[in-house]
Amino acid sequence: MSERDILPPGSSVPRTPLDSPAPASLRSEKLLSKPIALIQLIVCSAIGLVMFFVPFTIGDxxxxxxxxxxxxxxxxxxxxxxxxxxLLMIFGVGKPFIDGSWRKNLTHKTLTVFKIIGLVLAVMYMTGTAPAYMMEADMLPFLFEKLALPVGMIVPIGALILAFLVGFxxxxxxxVLMQPIMKPIWRTPGSSAIDAVASFVGSYSIGLLITNRVYLQKQYSAREAVIIATGFSTVSAAFMVIVAKTLNLMEFWNVFFWSTLVITFIVTAITARIPPISLFDNDVERPPLDHTRGKRLAAAFDLGLATSRQATDLKKILWSNFRDGLMMAAAIVPSIIAVGLTGLLLAKYTPVFDVLGLLLYPFTWLGGLPEPLVAAKGMSAGLAEMFLPALLLSEADILTRYVAGVISISSVLFFSAMIPCVLATEIPLSVGKMIVIWFERVALSVLLAAAFGHFAMYVGWMA
Incomplete structure (x- = not known):
């Protein structure tokens, strides 16, 4: 049943990137009346917006x-x-063997091995039997308590609340409303604005959950899903405060916050137009939008109401989202521990990231950073964990600290959490391509952040 079948004779609804907003199993031939659908649209959207985007102060x-x-x-x-x-980790480790997905390809086999290792490491951490070097504060305790545990709780709860944003x-x-902005600048549908905002105010894992769900509904092309996953799913605004505090940038919080946001999305607009992202398949069965001026708001409302009329089974919609969240959390958490520990050990005990830093050296030198080699090596560690540049360069000069802070946010991809999260989705991204995209993002971010940092210091915005 199409939107045209739902609306009164003579009405027309332009097609959008999400003409089929919910899977067939969640949609019913029985439609809600327009008044009830309107109330549902308003109430459920309000719940989703408040739960996701409005901060509340509880305690401190x-x-x-x-x-x-x-x-x-x-x-x-x-x-x-x-x-x-x-329980989530045990399920995540067992599922590939139950459904046979571990046999799919080399990536799935590798991830399955990492999941098993992650579960073993979690048991060793909880029982205190891990080697001393793994029990240092910045190793297993950090990965388990600060990453795996919060992500394991946030993803299922966030997925449940997510239903109010994407189901009604x-x-x-x-x-419809954001298409004129998102498509020409970032080459993604207007609905991807929801992904970007959800990541920024909530969690990159929630943003990925939205992206994966819409991609599986065949409303994003592979290229669009990759652009969104690698360009918008950055760490939350709340974590930016932690980065700024670590780098002693809170005195310039507004400058840091807004410039980082702008630089991150400028970099995304550039990487969307160059390989490897530009080489991904962009085919999707989605009729183009063609709204006449002045009618976009009406078209948006009509389509939103039509979607709400089809959302007749609240329990099924909520359960479907919650189940997806559980599945993603189960796949992510053991990988975070295993892959994250591997990256942190490489950063701390091997010259791998020093070598990688040499590749970034030309960009830190072009950016005019006072100690370009030291800065390049510190920023390269962000591939292991996004917080490492802030930790390693916390005593550097103000310009280097500012650029390191921007890199921590704008690089998006890192092994301790984000890369395993992407691999847990159906988005067709390999580890190799993510590393290339990471390097592109860091190199571009260094140049842009350094240029803005020099300007901000010149005009007195940063002392």
Missing amino acids: KSTILFDHGATYLVTQQHTLSVTLLF GLLEMVG
């Missing part, structure tokens, strides 16, 4: 509501959250 922490819930589980119900995390028409409305 200001963040979005579902993050408060996840934080409560991690801090106040630690034993329960650890138990739930191990809001995503379709945003898709």
